[in-house]
Amino acid sequence: MNFETTGWRRKALEGDVLDETVVMQRRKRRRIIIGIVAAAIIAIAAILAFTGGGEPAAAPGAGEGAALPAVTVVVPGSQQVARVISATGTLAARRDLPVGVAGEGGEVSRVLVEPGQWVEAGQVLAVIDRSVQSQEAQRLAAQIQVARADAELAQSELDRAQALVSRGFVSKADVDRKTATRDAANARVRVAQAQLGETRARIGRLDVRAPAAGLVLDRMVEPGQVVGAGSGALFRIAQGGQMEVLAQLPQGDLTRIKPGMPATVTPVGTSESIQGSVWQVSPVIDPQSRQGEARIAVPYSPALRPGGFASADIVAGSTQAPLLPESAVLNDARGSFVYIVGADDVVQRRPVKVGSVIDKGVVITEGLNGTERVVYSAGAFLNPGDKIKPQRAASR
Template structure:
């Protein structure tokens, strides 16, 4: 009796536990379903965003460069008739700035101790202007001595002439022989010659003294000053001053062997010193006649007018005009190459693919100039040439239509 009572009382408890488990499992299932729904929503949003971005980048439509027709019979190929245009080519180069005509100035005369240097680097000087003065106290005394020697020689010459004149008056009377006259004449001539020697020595001394002043050989800009007062200089002292004649500057631009042949003398160039936003217009005045064997480059010399921003020894970049060319121009995607060289694919009058070998000329920002192989009226395959075969029949579609 008691056993049955216990059994009846335990049955509702088991049912309660079972109901709780059922409720818990249903809650978990519902939560998992909610998570799946949220995941599907997130994926749908991401997919929609990707589609919108793709449409925005593609402009809302996509150009088909090469695609088969829906019936599978012909391929639609985008073509371009390039025509002919006048192209201006440019070549970019780097190099250093320098004086176009740099004049090194050193000691011309005997040298000595420098007493005065009146110029500084960066100053303009005129032709013949004194750059440095060398002490000449000893040389001045030598010049005075040479001047005195002229007076001595002149006195001897005057005495010899007087003796000759007296002898000539006595020769007719028989007091003086002809041999004596000849001797006196020779003495007079020697004295006159010594006068000329003394004068030449004085002129030489004065010329040497004048060379003690170091002067500017031409007007220009002083680039370097390598001497100070008190310094002893001589002909072996090297360069004391460096002058840019007329202040003219230039850029020594280094270009490749291929580009060197495209640059004519007289071409315009824009030079920009490193670290400066200012550009200067120059003109090519010399193209190197030789090529460096190590780097296969040549030098193009661009003449520039003086400007404080152009400092010799500085680094600069240049954009050089390489001339004009009337030729068809194609984008890089239209020009292919293989072992035989560069070529393009064109669609002939029968709508068949045909290979045409071409030569590429100057390269511009807008494409490649075709120097030979095309006249501009052909229908050139714009893209996807690698997927086409020669002789294949296609349906040409003009670019932009």
């Protein structure tokens, strides 16, 4: 500061007048340069402190293998696993019973059930007006009384005639006529009884009844509606509440399906699994889709709704195959694959074909024989050709 002041005064004395603004700019520039140099020195000191002042000495006995990444591998072996065939299909009632009008029909007066209700065999579902038929039944009942009175009178006259025939007051021919009159009166009684029975039977057929016990699926009738024999189904009932899945399968899978094979059904939208079994396999293949139908019977569950969609896993025997954890199987545009470790500890890509996925892992149907060392879970961080340090894990 003194130097600058002295220099300024000397130059001022010599006649070189310096502008005060120029002096201030020079001082500012010098401070900036000093700050940058100081920051650089601090940064270099920090780097040296962090790195220990230079390259560390190699540890005694350390070699190239110490820098290789340690990767867990598993040897899957070969296990007896169930051969599971997966399919999807539509839910339906195993026995869907349409219920219509059995008699002459008429106007519906009452509907007694709603969809979702359980009914017994013979239970009344709807009642049709029977006012006319009831009057007819009363008339026929009265006719029976009349016929019975005529039959009783004919029998009395016959009894008196038979008592007098031995005295000669009544001829044998008169007895025969009275016998015929008595028989005709009894016949008229039976005719009237048959007519009354017919009318009562027609009245009984005016009740729409359940043909079997089951679950009401649908109702297509309302009070006041006029129905008859041509009205079609008024109700739909799932007999016994039993359901089924109409599973669609390709031709190759359908040939391995047999009736009686167990299956697990999972309705779409739920996590509930319902156990069932195949009860029928279609004998034909659709020529358009090249698929056939396997019908899987399942017991009733609230999650099963006819017309819905479900997936099914059918257990079609068992097979010997390697079983890997899901973390070992990778996928890309070329398909499923795993990383195996060769004898030289170098990673290799191996394409595989995946079968069913079970609780224990993924079944490998092609690509492995079970003796390979398969990368357990670090496949996403490896590339073919990488050298690793494998560490054996227990077989899954």
